[in-house]
Amino acid sequence: MIFTTKAEYGVRLLVELGRHGAEQPVSLKAIAAAEGLPLAYLERIVALLKKAELVESTRGAHGGYRLTRDPADVHMDEVIIALEGAVAPMTCFVDDTDSPRVLCSHEADSGQGCATKLLWMRVQGGVMEKLSQTTLAELVAFASREPITRHDRETLTSGG
């Protein structure tokens, strides 16, 4: 599995916020009820989004959360990284941009390049590409549509 429920719930939460205007905040309780998600768990997830400054909060009665930007300016790569941490294909695969090389724990043994590195880099590139091409505004629009048909399935994967 690529993503956990953190990503799933977090994106759904953002979509729900995007559906309402940015004027008045929406409480987590309302979102949890609307989406059928556990409130206590959502609290921990929304904290990640707040730390990434994707949402802002108002405490106290009639408080809640709202988006800090226009949904069209929110790209999913930033969202997923905030929720899941860096998207890596493998445990040994940490893209440390400060280091000149992507290191692999097995690499040191054989003295030659890690056989799978090329593959994992391409896969990660493919994922990040699709994520950055998708905006929150698109998801908000999509969620309000009819349930998709078989015909839709063959077209909507084409990307941005």
Place this chain on the structure above:
Amino acid sequence: MIFTTKAEYGVRLLVELGRHGAEQPVSLKAIAAAEGLPLAYLERIVALLKKAELVESTRGAHGGYRLTRDPADVHMDEVIIALEGAVAPMTCFVDDTDSPRVLCSHEADSGQGCATKLLWMRVQGGVMEKLSQTTLAELVAFASREPITRHDRETLTSGG
């Protein structure tokens, strides 16, 4: 994390087989020693590759495994599916090609389309695209090269 060590070890195993010719089989013991991987665990992994008819085995002394095809004809989408099962972004996301729709467990609640489905379909499409574009022959060639430089990293993700 997208992939587990099943994919990692399985691909490395295939690369090791691809490095040798297809004439005489290579024993798991030799591969385990060359890659520094646990033999008993490799046994279970290679069983998946055999079931998918990506490798064939010879039992008894001087036995081992060899590829059933030319490495240039082995595409990674087939390999990864054999090793990991279907690549799905989320637990709720099972691409059942018999059913007209991709169902989501949360979908039934709200009566409207699942907000995250569009995103997961695009991501999965991106992954499968990169996997199918990469052949075993490429990985064999890549593994025999020098350790990569920073300059390489910016070019090798462009895909097959």
Place this chain on the structure above:
DNA sequence: GTCAATCCTACCAACGGGGTCGGAGAAGAT
């Protein structure tokens, strides 16, 4: 027959994911 290899099943420890609980601040409503 013996050694080297594939096969196969059961077992196990550790980890992370998913979720709960209880409470402590903050701020509007009364």
Place this chain on the structure above:
DNA sequence: ATCTTCTCCGACCCCGTTGGTAGGATTGAC
């Protein structure tokens, strides 16, 4: 003031999967 509603925060816990081991049965070359 105080009550209610909300955000915030840390500790805790269950459980499935992953990664790996153990032990054997079977096959075939020498």
